[in-house]
Amino acid sequence: MEDPFDDLEEDGTDTVFRDVIMLALIGFVAMVIMLLPHISREKQETKDSNAPGNVIVEMHWPSEMENDVDLWVKAPGEGAVGFWNQGGEVFNLLRDDLGAIGDATDENYEVSYSRGIPSGEYVVNVHMYGAPPKDRPIPVKVVVSVKKPLEETRQILETTVELRRYNQEETAFRFRLSSEGDLVEDSVNTLRYPLITGR
Incomplete structure (x- = not known):
C-alpha cells in the first residue's frame, strides 16, 4: 500500500529547489544591473583617452x-x-x-x-x-x-x-x-604669419 505522504514530500522538495534556483537567478540579474553603469563608464573613459590627437x-x-x-x-x-x-x-x-x-x-x-x-x-x-x-x-x-x-x-x-x-x-x-602642453602665458597673438599666400 502506497504512503499518501510520499507525493507531498517530493512536491515540497521540488518547491524548495525551484525557490533556491529562482533566488540565485534573481541575485545574478540584480548584480548585472548594478554593474552596468560602471561598465559603460569604463568604456567611455577608454574611448576618450584614445582620442585621435593632442x-x-x-x-x-x-x-x-x-x-x-x-x-x-x-x-x-x-x-x-x-x-x-x-x-x-x-x-x-x-x-x-x-x-x-x-x-x-x-x-x-x-x-x-x-x-x-x-x-x-x-x-x-x-x-x-x-x-x-x-x-x-x-x-x-x-x-x-x-x-x-x-x-x-x-x-x-x-x-x-x-x-x-x-x-x-x-x-x-x-x-x-610648453613641454607639458600648457598654453604659455601672454603668448597668444594674431600677428600676421602667412602660410600659403606669401609674406
Missing part, C-alpha cells in the same frame, strides 16, 4: 554659405598643413570641406589633429579659397583644444575671423605651448 584645431563657417574656406596649421619646426599638404610629422588635416561640393552634410567644418604636443609656437590660419559672397563677409569660427595624456580634452582658444575677399589669408592665432 592639439585639435577646428574651423566652422555657416552651413548656408556654400563657399570653400581652408584651414591651415603649423606646428613648431614643421611646414604648413592644409588641403594640398594634408599630413606632416605633427599635424594631419582630417577633413577638407569644399563648401557645398561633394558634401554629405550641411555642416561646413574642417579639423586638424596633432600627434603629440611639441613645445613651441603654433600658427592657425584661415584662407578664402573660392570667391566670397558679394553681400556679406564669411564669419569663420576657430577653436583650439588640447588633450594631454590621461586627461580630458580642454578648449584653450576661440575666435571668429571674417573673410571678405578672394585668396584672403588671416592668422586666427599664434600661440606657444
Whole structure:
C-alpha cells in the first residue's frame, strides 16, 4: 500500500529547489544591473583617452554659405598643413570641406589633429579659397583644444575671423605651448604669419 505522504514530500522538495534556483537567478540579474553603469563608464573613459590627437584645431563657417574656406596649421619646426599638404610629422588635416561640393552634410567644418604636443609656437590660419559672397563677409569660427595624456580634452582658444575677399589669408592665432602642453602665458597673438599666400 502506497504512503499518501510520499507525493507531498517530493512536491515540497521540488518547491524548495525551484525557490533556491529562482533566488540565485534573481541575485545574478540584480548584480548585472548594478554593474552596468560602471561598465559603460569604463568604456567611455577608454574611448576618450584614445582620442585621435593632442592639439585639435577646428574651423566652422555657416552651413548656408556654400563657399570653400581652408584651414591651415603649423606646428613648431614643421611646414604648413592644409588641403594640398594634408599630413606632416605633427599635424594631419582630417577633413577638407569644399563648401557645398561633394558634401554629405550641411555642416561646413574642417579639423586638424596633432600627434603629440611639441613645445613651441603654433600658427592657425584661415584662407578664402573660392570667391566670397558679394553681400556679406564669411564669419569663420576657430577653436583650439588640447588633450594631454590621461586627461580630458580642454578648449584653450576661440575666435571668429571674417573673410571678405578672394585668396584672403588671416592668422586666427599664434600661440606657444610648453613641454607639458600648457598654453604659455601672454603668448597668444594674431600677428600676421602667412602660410600659403606669401609674406
